[in-house]
Amino acid sequence: MTHFEIDPPYDELAERAVLGAMILDPEVIPQVLEYLREEDFYIDNHRLLFSLLYKLWEDKGKDWDDIVLREYINRYGLKDKIDMSFIYALVDEAAKGALLQEAINLVKEKSGLRSLMDLSFNTLRGIKEEPDFNRLLDLITHRVLEISEKQTISHYHHIREVASKVIDIIEKHRKEERLITGRATGFLDLDILTTGLHPSDLVIVAARPGMGKSSFMLSMAINMAMEEKVPVIIYSLEMSKEQLTMRALSMLSGVPLQNMRRGFIKEEERSRLIGSALELSRCEIYIDDTPTLSTTDLRIKTRKLKKERGVQVAFIDYLQLLRPPVRKSSRQEEVAEISRNLKALAKELSIPVVALAQLSRQVEHRSDKRPQLADLRECLSGDTIIIDAKTGISYTIEELYKTGRSVEVYSLDLNTLKIVSKPVEKVVFSGYKEVYELRTRSGRSIKASNNHPFLTPFGWKELKDIQVGDYIAVSERYPKLEIISEHPEELCWFIGKEKGIKKMSEKVLYEVTCILEDKDLETIALSEIFFDEVVEIRLVGLEPTYDLVIPETHNFVANHIIVHNSGQIEQDADLIIFIHRPEYYKRNPPPEEQGIAEIIVAKQRQGPTGIIKVAFMKDTASFKSLESSHMQKIESYEPDLEDFSEEDYDLDF
Structure with a gap:
């Protein structure tokens, strides 16, 4: 060369x-x-x-x-x-x-x-x-x-220009006299509740395995392409294009999926399948089943498809299988980065982006097994202490939630490792969850759910992945706490694993950085945190839990410990839908639950929430609106804090 x-x-x-x-x-x-x-x-x-x-x-x-x-x-x-x-x-x-x-x-x-x-x-x-x-x-x-x-410079716009454009949009909708002003999903009650899927929206469809996420997504895609003549793209990271198309043919023809796989089909069913295949072939549905796709790949491909094929909606199956553009130190950070990139894609191309997501087993600890927004959040106990960075006054996180008090909190700038002040965008109630108490050698302690991330020398780790003897980041700057440990030398710095795990004091580390002229080590040596040893983790029990939403840094100081911001997916999403089939968890479900699925609109940035019931056909793994479904009363979704009690959660510890 x-x-x-x-x-x-x-x-x-x-x-x-x-x-x-x-x-x-x-x-x-x-x-x-x-x-x-x-x-x-x-x-x-x-x-x-x-x-x-x-x-x-x-x-x-x-x-x-x-x-x-x-x-x-x-x-x-x-x-x-x-x-x-x-x-x-x-x-x-x-x-x-x-x-x-x-x-x-x-x-x-x-x-x-x-x-x-x-x-x-x-x-x-x-x-x-x-x-x-x-x-x-x-x-x-x-x-x-x-x-x-x-x-590319993002220019500002005077509100009169924006207001004029919005009035034009409203006038257009008024003349059309339609209840559904976005892209119709094909489920009437859902479309009435949401007015359809709108440009720039990030839509998350989440459920436990076995609920039918892929089928629900496919139903929406087929309806948009077939009924509304809208070109759509499906990124299928889990299923092959053949498997996805077979499922689509089963839905349209009514031929059981298992029979199709075995080849046991009658002549009449064969005719229906051929007819359904002809219907599908007229639809502009594009499938990309690349198994290892990054959000950068996704962005480039979708931009090209919109330009060349006029694609109006992107579907992704599923979010956790995507790769971020740059690898992070923990999967927690990677999922957050993926979520932000999907929202950016929706805004950039002005199309709805629908991403499937898999919920953790935590859902199944509840007696009714019904998903909630809390399942997308990490959480802390209500007595967690938060210090107002402006006044120095301490509040419990529960107090901030109940009073709606506006505060700024201490947060860690991960680039400089300095403690900075950040406003609290939102305090959220995460429901009653089992919490664990984590105690460190310096005497700090905190109660959190087992999925709450803490900062370790090797990146963010959920509490369930932390063991006694591991180290977590704690705030050194404010306020100063008396060090209880009899062995202060154990409150030490770690140098990254690529340099080998070593212990050394802050003073010695700084001297090393001066000799090596290593900027990364200098940042660590001059930082305002240290890593404190975990000496105990114990199960406390069921408690009301909360979390904060912090912009930019996505972390905050609680009980003088650096903890992660609440779920990034919930923050980025404009619409969050959960799928729940009560019969799935019961050996002998009552008649009113048989063949019924709940479509739970848990968050809608510009509209109400609610629970909609639809039919689920096991043989074809398909969803359909119930007859006269638009006449049903849409159930409310999430109860207030006062409606929760420990008796509502019959957890098997």
């Missing part, structure tokens, strides 16, 4: 013109910030000056002059790199009027080219170091999309 050198593309004059404009007229700084960040500048002192001007604008707005700028240069120790003669020279070269936007665009374009160049070099290095072709391709594709997104 020939080694070659390429000078990084940049435009010094454009960078100087932009910086000069920011100094000459601080009122243009917001225009610059809409497009550029520090890393978009190539020359080092240009980067430094841009960061300083950004800080100055944050602190002073537009009310500053060259005297204040000189003061800031001195305050931040930059006078050796940025002198006033340099500043005055930039002012003379400042871009004005329309020329400023041209200079901004030029700086941004060169920044994008440098990113592509870095990607090219890293690709060559990756070919040598990464033997897995598909893995490397995933990383490259994800990085290209990231670069593309950074080059």
